Amino acid sequence: MSESAEERLAGRRRLIKFAGASLFLTVSPVSRASANRSPGVLAVRIWPAPEYTRVTIELSAPLKYTHFTVKNPDRLVVDLEGIELTSVLESLSRKVLPDDPNIKLVRAGRYKPGVVRLVMELKTEVAPQVFELAPVGDYGHRLVLDVYPSTPPDPLLSLLDSKDWQAPVENRSGITAETRADAIAEAKADANSPQLAEPRPASKSRGRPVIDRLVTITLDPGHGGEDPGAIGRGGSYEKHVTLAVAKRLRAKIAAHPNMRAVLTRESDFFVPLGDRVRKARRIQSDLFVSIHADAFVRPDANGSSVFVLSESGASSSAARYLAQKENASDLIGGVNIDTKDPVLARTLLDLSQTATISDSLKLGKAVLGEIGGINRLHKASVEQAGFAVLKAPDIPSILIETAFISNPEEEKRLNDDAYQDKLAEAIFSGIKKYLAMNPPLAKSTLARLD
Numbered sequence: 079m080s081e082s083a084e085e086r087l088a089g090r091r092r093l094i095k096f097a098g099a100s101l102f103l104t105v106s107p108v109s110r111a112s113a114n115r116s117p118g119v120l121a122v123r124i125w126p127a128p129e130y131t132r133v134t135i136e137l138s139a140p141l142k143y144t145h146f147t148v149k150n151p152d153r154l155v156v157d158l159e160g161i162e163l164t165s166v167l168e169s170l171s172r173k174v175l176p177d178d179p180n181i182k183l184v185r186a187g188r189y190k191p192g193v194v195r196l197v198m199e200l201k202t203e204v205a206p207q208v209f210e211l212a213p214v215g216d217y218g219h220r221l222v223l224d225v226y227p228s229t230p231p232d233p234l235l236s237l238l239d240s241k242d243w244q245a246p247v248e249n250r251s252g253i254t255a256e257t258r259a260d261a262i263a264e265a266k267a268d269a270n271s272p273q274l275a276e277p278r279p280a281s282k283s284r285g286r287p288v289i290d291r292l293v294t295i296t297l298d299p300g301h302g303g304e305d306p307g308a309i310g311r312g313g314s315y316e317k318h319v320t321l322a323v324a325k326r327l328r329a330k331i332a333a334h335p336n337m338r339a340v341l342t343r344e345s346d347f348f349v350p351l352g353d354r355v356r357k358a359r360r361i362q363s364d365l366f367v368s369i370h371a372d373a374f375v376r377p378d379a380n381g382s383s384v385f386v387l388s389e390s391g392a393s394s395s396a397a398r399y400l401a402q403k404e405n406a407s408d409l410i411g412g413v414n415i416d417t418k419d420p421v422l423a424r425t426l427l428d429l430s431q432t433a434t435i436s437d438s439l440k441l442g443k444a445v446l447g448e449i450g451g452i453n454r455l456h457k458a459s460v461e462q463a464g465f466a467v468l469k470a471p472d473i474p475s476i477l478i479e480t481a482f483i484s485n486p487e488e489e490k491r492l493n494d495d496a497y498q499d500k501l502a503e504a505i506f507s508g509i510k511k512y513l514a515m516n517p518p519l520a521k522s523t524l525a526r527l528d
Contacts, residue, residue, distance in 0.1 A: 117141040119166045120218055125303040126178040127347035129230065133170070133184070133198075133223040134304060134412070137161075140219050145208045152200040156208065156223060163188045170196070180204065180225045196223075203228040209414045215406075217304075222412050293337045293518055295509065296358035298368035298467060299324040300404070303348030305411035308373030310489035317346065319492045320369045323480060326502035327369075331509075348411035351466045359470055364518045365441060365509065366475035368467050370404065371492055372456075373484035380488055381456030383479040384446040386438035387469060388462035404465055404477070435462075437474035440516060445476060445508030452500045453481060453491075478505065 117139040125132040135158075142159040161167075167186045174181050182199040189195035204225050211220040299320040301307030307316025324341055331339040340361060342354045349357075358366045372383070442460035449455070456479070468475040480501055481488035491497040 117161055117219070119161060119164055122166060122170050122173065123304070124170070124173045124175075124178075124181075125347040126175055126180070127343070127345055128179050129347075129349075130224055130226040131178055131180040132303060132347065132412075133181075133225070135167075135221045135223075136217060137219045137221065140210065141221065143208070143221060145206070145223075147204070147206065149203075152203050154198040154200060154204065154206050154223070154225065156196040156198070157189060158194045158196065158221075160192055161194055163194050167194060167196075180227060198223070198225070200225065207414045211412045215410045217410070220304075220412060222414070224414065293365075293513060294361055294363045295331055295337065295339045295365045295367060296342060296354075296361070296363040296473075297324045297328055297331075297339050298342040298354050298358075298366065300368060300370040301348075301407060301411070302343050302346055303411060305348050305407050307407075308371060308483045310373075310483040310492075311377065311486055312489050312493075314483055314489050314493055316371045316373070316483055319371050319480075319483065319498075321346070323498050323501055324369050326498055327367075327505055330502055330506045334510075350411065350413045351407060354467050355470045358473055358475075363470075363473050365512075366468070366470055366473045367445075367505065367509070368465075368475070368477040369505075370477060370479050371481055371483040372479040374482060375484075377485055379456075379482045380485045381454045382446075382449045382481055383456045383461060384442040384449070385461050385463060385465060385468075385477040385479070386442050387435055387475065388464055389435065404467070434470070434472060434474055437516060438468070438476055441474050441509070441512045442476045444512040444515075445478065445505055448504040448508040448511070449478070449480075449501070452497075452504050453488075456482075 117137040119135060120138060121134075121136040123132075123134045123136075125134070141161060143156060144159075145154065145156040147154055163186060170184045170186055174183055178201075180201055182201050184199075185197045187195055187197075205228050207222075207224040207226065209222055209224075211217070211222060213219055299317070301315075301317035301320065303317075305317065307320070309315055321343070328339040328341060331337050340357070340363070342357050343349045354368075355366075372379075439460055446455065446460055450458075460476075465477050468477055481492055483489050483492060
């Protein structure tokens with residue numbers, strides 16, 4: 079996304095009004111435009127990522143559009159009716175990055191009177207989704223072009239390609255004496271405490287990497303792409319802070335024997351809440367850790383918090399408010415509701431999660447205790463609310479509000495490399511303490527490259 083567009087978003091003021099348990103999102107003035115007025119193009123943005131590339135056209139009013147694909151070479155064609163070709167639309171061609179994994183180039187031109195045609199040349203065969211979003215938050219009407227590759231990348235293979243990945247070898251097939259001693263120390267040397275489970279020895283495979291039973295942790299950097307999350311008074315975006323902390327935490331996990339971490343997003347793009355859960359379940363994660371940086375209307379609000387899912391209502395009105403705000407991410411980031419999986423939705427909402435929530439509370443308590451060593455705690459206990467991103471029925475899941483990005487002092491710390499590293503270390507220490515007391519259960523082999 080261009081710097082000017084980032085500055086334009088940062089310049090907009092959000093007003094989130096908290097009254098009881100209700101969350102109110104401001105509506106951009108452009109949303110009040112008459113439906114009969116010809117739409118004007120306000121901005122264009124492109125968010126490239128290995129999983130998909132999103133092209134967003136923000137408008138002052140709804141518009142009619144049609145789209146189709148063409149092969150040899152692969153192209154996506156979109157006709158926009160009732161608008162004029164402007165410099166804003168023409169700037170789309172300059173926003174395509176050379177390393178975009180899905181889009182080669184975009185051309186915009188006047189196709190016929192009253193119709194502008196976009197031609198998107200593609201690097202691979204795609205399964206596009208084209209849909210509209212109603213005004214919400216700081217945004218007006220949006221036309222979204224999501225370019226998904228026909229063969230989506232496998233998150234586990236992406237893990238193997240990561241520079242932070244360390245493939246297990248035979249001399250790392252068991253937990254070392256040093257690792258065991260560290261785990262026991264993290265568990266406060268309780269004489270009756272169970273230690274980290276011994277994984278199944280790695281199989282021999284002619285020098286090729288083998289993945290057997292490793293502790294797999296999904297790290298979820300909150301927000302991304304069209305959804306910037308909270309914006310600090312100094313202009314910091316929550317989505318950038320959460321990704322930076324998640325990457326530091328991933329590196330620490332990857333350096334530990336018999337542990338690995340996967341991110342729900344590797345860069346600045348939007349991932350729907352349900353997709354974050356699906357990614358974790360697809361690779362049979364043992365833990366799910368969602369990372370955020372809170373905001374409030376008062377700049378003096380401060381401190382760190384840890385939340386887990388609640389089946390029976392929020393533990394406080396503030397927790398309920400925060401869950402409503404975080405669950406609005408799909409509205410702001412933009413989800414094509416026509417592709418929602420009703421079976422998955424029923425599974426996530428209806429399955430009993432009592433045992434998982436109990437484990438989540440233990441994980442949250444361990445992590446909260448470690449974070450309390452480097453920052454003031456907003457609440458001294460783990461809170462509960464109906465966070466959509468924590469609804470995996472079989473994975474202990476926590477949501478960490480690292481600090482209030484709306485607090486100028488905490489915003490400054492959140493952007494400091496040394497503090498980010500301390501924060502990642504504290505979270506990792508809490509995870510290790512939890513695993514030392516609660517060894518992961520045996521699971522089937524996740525993947526094998528023979």
